[in-house]
Amino acid sequence: xxxxxxxxxxxxxxxxxxxxxxxxxxxxxxxxxxxxxxxxxxxxxxxxxxxxxxxxxxxxxxxxxxxxxxxxxxxxxxxxxxxxxxxxxxxxxxxxxxxxxxxxxxxxxxxxxxxxxxxxxxxxxxxxxxxxxxxxxxxxxxxxxxxxxxxxxxxxxxxxxxxxxxxxxxxxxxxxxxxxxxxxxxxxxxxxxxxxxxxxxxxxxxxxxxxxxxxxxxxxxxxxxxxxxxxxxxxxxxxxxxxxxxxxxxxxxxxxxxxxxxxxxxxxxxxxxxxxxxxxxxxxxxxxxxxxxxxxxxxxxxxxxxxxxxxxxxxxxxxxxxxxxxxxxxxxxxxxxxxxxxxxxxxxxxxxxxxxxxxxxxxxxxxxxxxxxxxxxxxxxxxxxxxxxxxxxxxxxxxxxxxxxxxxxxxxxxxxxxxxxxxxxxxxxxxxxxxxxxx
Numbered sequence: 001x002x003x004x005x006x007x008x009x010x011x012x013x014x015x016x017x018x019x020x021x022x023x024x025x026x027x028x029x030x031x032x033x034x035x036x037x038x039x040x041x042x043x044x045x046x047x048x049x050x051x052x053x054x055x056x057x058x059x060x061x062x063x064x065x066x067x068x069x070x071x072x073x074x075x076x077x078x079x080x081x082x083x084x085x086x087x088x089x090x091x092x093x094x095x096x097x098x099x100x101x102x103x104x105x106x107x108x109x110x111x112x113x114x115x116x117x118x119x120x121x122x123x124x125x126x127x128x129x130x131x132x133x134x135x136x137x138x139x140x141x142x143x144x145x146x147x148x149x150x151x152x153x154x155x156x157x158x159x160x161x162x163x164x165x166x167x168x169x170x171x172x173x174x175x176x177x178x179x180x181x182x183x184x185x186x187x188x189x190x191x192x193x194x195x196x197x198x199x200x201x202x203x204x205x206x207x208x209x210x211x212x213x214x215x216x217x218x219x220x221x222x223x224x225x226x227x228x229x230x231x232x233x234x235x236x237x238x239x240x241x242x243x244x245x246x247x248x249x250x251x252x253x254x255x256x257x258x259x260x261x262x263x264x265x266x267x268x269x270x271x272x273x274x275x276x277x278x279x280x281x282x283x284x285x286x287x288x289x290x291x292x293x294x295x296x297x298x299x300x301x302x303x304x305x306x307x308x309x310x311x312x313x314x315x316x317x318x319x320x321x322x323x324x325x326x327x328x329x330x331x332x333x334x335x336x337x338x339x340x341x342x343x344x345x346x347x348x349x350x351x352x353x354x355x356x357x358x359x360x361x362x363x364x365x366x367x368x369x370x371x372x373x374x375x376x377x378x379x380x381x382x383x384x385x386x387x388x389x390x391x392x393x394x395x396x397x398x399x400x401x402x403x404x405x406x407x408x409x410x411x412x413x414x415x416x417x418x419x420x421x422x423x424x425x426x427x428x429x430x431x432x433x434x435x436x437x438x439x
Contacts, residue, residue, distance in 0.1 A: 030264040032117040034091045035108040036101060046113065046229045047297040054108030055290065068287045069101040090271050097275060102283035106290040107259075110249075113228040113293070115235055116261035120274055121286060125224065125244025126152045127279030128258030130160075132242050133191065135270040136218050141188040143168040144179060144217075146203070148196035148400050153222070157191075173203050174333075176211065183215050190217050194233055195225035198349045198384045198408040199401050200324045202333035202340060209237025218266075224248070225374075229300045230343050240266055247375030248346070250292035251299050257281055257289050299377065302413035303346030309416035310409075310423065311348045319357075319427045321405065324349040346412070347374060352405040357430045358383050361407065364426035367419060374410035379419060381409050 041053045058067045074080075074093040083092040093099055103121055111119040122128040133156065137143065145157055147170040157168035169182040173192060190212050192203050205221060212219040221238040223231060227248040233241040243249055245257035258279075260270050274280060281289070304327075311325035323330070326337040327344045352358050362370050368379035384402050397403075411419065 030117075030268065032111070032264060033108070034099070034104055034118075035111075036104050041112065049112050050109070050229070050296045051294045053112035054105045054110075055294075056105055066102065066105040066287070066290060068283050070283050071100070072096050090268065096283065097278070097280045100283050100286070102286035102290075103281060106286045106293070109290060109293050110245075110259050111261055113296070114241055114261040115228075115232050116241070116267075117264040118267035119259055119261035120267055120271055121245065121281040121289065122258035122260070122274060122279040123281050123285075124256050124279065125242070125246060125258035126156075127274075127277065128242045128244075128260045129153055129222065130156060131273035131277055131279060132220055132240055132260045132270050133189065135266075135273045136220065136240070137166060137188045139165055140186055141166045142184050142186045143189045143191055144182045144187055145170050145191040146173045146193055146196065147171055148173055148199065148201060149193065150197055150222070150224075153191075173201055176204075176207060179208070180211055180215075183211075183217070187215070187217060190219045192219070192221055193225070194221050194223040194231055195326070195345060195347070197225065198347075198406060200225070200326055200331070200345070200347055200349055202326055202331075202336040204336050205233055205236040205238060205340065212237075212239075225345055225347060226341070227296060227300065227375075229297045230341055230345060234262060236340060239263070240270070245289055246373060248300065248303075249296065249375075250289050251296065251375055251377060252288075252292055253371075253373065253376035253378065253380075255285055255288045255292070257285055299413060300343065300346070303375075303411055304344035306414060306416040306419060307346045307348050307411035308344055310411055310419050311350075313420045314348065314350050314423065317423075317427055319352060319430055321351040321353065323351075346410055348409045348411060350407050350409070351403065352407065352427075352430065355383065355404045358405050358407050360430050361426050364429040365422055366426075367414060367422045368409065368412075374408075376410065377413045379410060379412040379414060381407065384408055 036056050038056050041049065056066050057064055073095050080092045080094050083089045089098060107119040107121055143157060145168050161168055171178045171182050173196060190208060192208060194203055209219055218239040220240045220242060221233040223233045223241050224244045224247050240260055240262035242260045243258065245259050246255055250257060260267065307325065308327050311323055311328055314320045315323040315328060325331060325348045326341060331337065352361060362381050365381060368381040370382065371380045372382050374380060384406050
């Protein structure tokens with residue numbers, strides 16, 4: 001590794017602050033990054049970007065692909081000392097909690113996929129969400145957020161926020177009158193999920209962005225269910241996009257990670273929260289994430305093909321009461337999906353007659369594994385009442401449409417015919433509900 005590489009890419013870094021220098025200029029501008037020096041991929045398709053953006057061949061050995069920089073600390077020199085003094089330590093390698101070449105490589109790939117100036121990886125999706133939200137608000141802040149939230153985010157707003165003197169109002173993602181009415185003088189942030197869990201509502205991000213701009217608020221979108229090959233939330237008006245990278249971005253159910261991406265100015269605001277909360281992603285995990293991202297586009301095509309075929313099959317089955325999949329004409333948000341989604345997702349949610357019937361179904365399945373999480377190459381099935389929304393009371397689940405018999409399915413990349421055959425035999429094993437007897 002060359003000395004130039006150790007120091008970072010000087011072209012993407014602000015010059016050291018001196019009297020009358022960069023910090024005192026009104027026309028100063030933050031550069032994209034920080035990224036490793038070397039090739040910059042020209043404008044390319046998403047598959048090409050997924051494979052090549054941010055990936056750096058080893059300059060010493062010529063090995064193809066970014067090495068794992070398994071180091072906790074880096075040699076200091078005058079340049080690093082000056083970066084700390086001048087306020088741009090994020091642009092130098094000092095200590096792996098602050099930044100590591102493995103992090104910079106995968107961050108460049110993620111930024112390129114999202115069309116962002118900058119990105120930061122975290123040790124979990126919740127680390128990314130927490131750092132991002134806390135960087136966007138001040139003491140006493142109020143947040144308007146979706147009522148259909150991932151359980152961990154719901155806990156952040158309802159359990160952690162009150163301890164900081166902050167509050168959140170949770171609203172129907174599609175009731176724009178209620179969303180605007182929930183905004184208060186102390187509101188500082190709007191937070192929504194691009195596709196909700198588990199009912200797969202498609203959130204109209206451009207419309208939310210209009211509300212946010214009208215009131216001078218920032219809009220953060222959790223796009224875990226809609227990776228950038230399906231939707232680019234920043235282009236639709238979001239200020240920052242976050243993901244649980246454990247899901248579709250990595251795609252192999254072997255990694256816990258998160259990411260936040262957006263303008264360099266806002267990501268620079270989030271970075272100190274990463275340092276304070278300690279949610280740094282280790283170099284080997286960065287390698288796994290970068291490797292997983294290379295196949296994102298082809299994996300998503302396979303997810304979509306099998307999920308769409310299975311959703312159509314389930315919709316026609318007599319023991320299935322309702323199916324939610326964004327590409328079905330029966331989906332209530334089909335028009336929004338056509339407008340915002342570049343392609344589909346691998347998630348299908350459907351209802352059978354009861355939670356007992358749902359338990360019988362998942363126990364009879366042979367291919368999908370009963371497990372929480374989603375977005376892996378293998379199909380995963382779970383019941384929201386005892387996994388993702390287990391922290392909700394039954395009345396809260398009912399209020400957002402999670403009724404008994406709800407099954408959440410993350411369709412992997414298996415052959416659609418095999419999945420359909422498996423569901424056919426499993427649905428056949430659901431026993432009819434017993435009639436109530438009367439004395």
